[in-house]
Amino acid sequence: MLTRNQIRTLVNKHGHDIIAHEHMHIERGCYQHGCITTFAHSLRVACLAVWFADRLHLWNRVDLRSLIRAALLHDYFLYDWHDWDNGEHRLHGFTHGRTALRNALRDFELNAVERDSIAHHMFPLTPTPPSYIEGYLVTLADKVSATRETVSLKRFGRPAKPIVAAHASSNVQIGA
Numbered sequence: 001m002l003t004r005n006q007i008r009t010l011v012n013k014h015g016h017d018i019i020a021h022e023h024m025h026i027e028r029g030c031y032q033h034g035c036i037t038t039f040a041h042s043l044r045v046a047c048l049a050v051w052f053a054d055r056l057h058l059w060n061r062v063d064l065r066s067l068i069r070a071a072l073l074h075d076y077f078l079y080d081w082h083d084w085d086n087g088e089h090r091l092h093g094f095t096h097g098r099t100a101l102r103n104a105l106r107d108f109e110l111n112a113v114e115r116d117s118i119a120h121h122m123f124p125l126t127p128t129p130p131s132y133i134e135g136y137l138v139t140l141a142d143k144v145s146a147t148r149e150t151v152s153l154k155r156f157g158r159p160a161k162p163i164v165a166a167h168a169s170s171n172v173q174i175g176a
């Protein structure tokens with residue numbers, strides 16, 4: 001079974017170019033849930049998706065690299081959703097999967113598994129389910145992470161805006 005450190009190493013190995021991309025500074029500057037930035041949330045989802053695949057013994061059916069890259073990019077919509085749609089953000093949940101995919105296709109080369117997993121990660125809120133098991137793992141990890149982040153009491157102590165590091169770190173901090 002993979003340890004937390006081994007999972008972090010795998011996420012860095014297969015997602016280092018995504019983690020270090022210049023547009024990630026936008027994710028680092030936006031809260032996603034509670035006091036967790038979209039960047040930290042995406043790292044958590046990637047690590048948790050790998051953990052689920054490992055604990056469910058799915059390695060003969062899951063492509064590790066596609067799983068990690070889809071998870072890192074699943075919320076690559078690159079705006080603060082709290083300010084979106086004049087603050088109403090009613091449609092964000094329904095549209096941001098496609099926005100994330102459009103941005104990701106602009107910045108990275110994606111295979112079919114990665115494209116489908118990003119586009120449909122909001123299932124069942126959006127009607128079309130993922131076509132691949134990697135997509136279901138991203139969706140599951142996203143729901144679990146989002147719930148934990150939203151109910152965390154740390155949210156009440158968050159600063160007004162996330163503190164953004166001057167230089168992107170490629171070192172994954174699962175608890176960041």
Ligand SMILES: [Fe+2]
Nearest residue numbers: 074075096121
């Ligand atoms: Fe999302």
Ligand SMILES: [Fe+2]
Nearest residue numbers: 041074075142
């Ligand atoms: Fe998410």
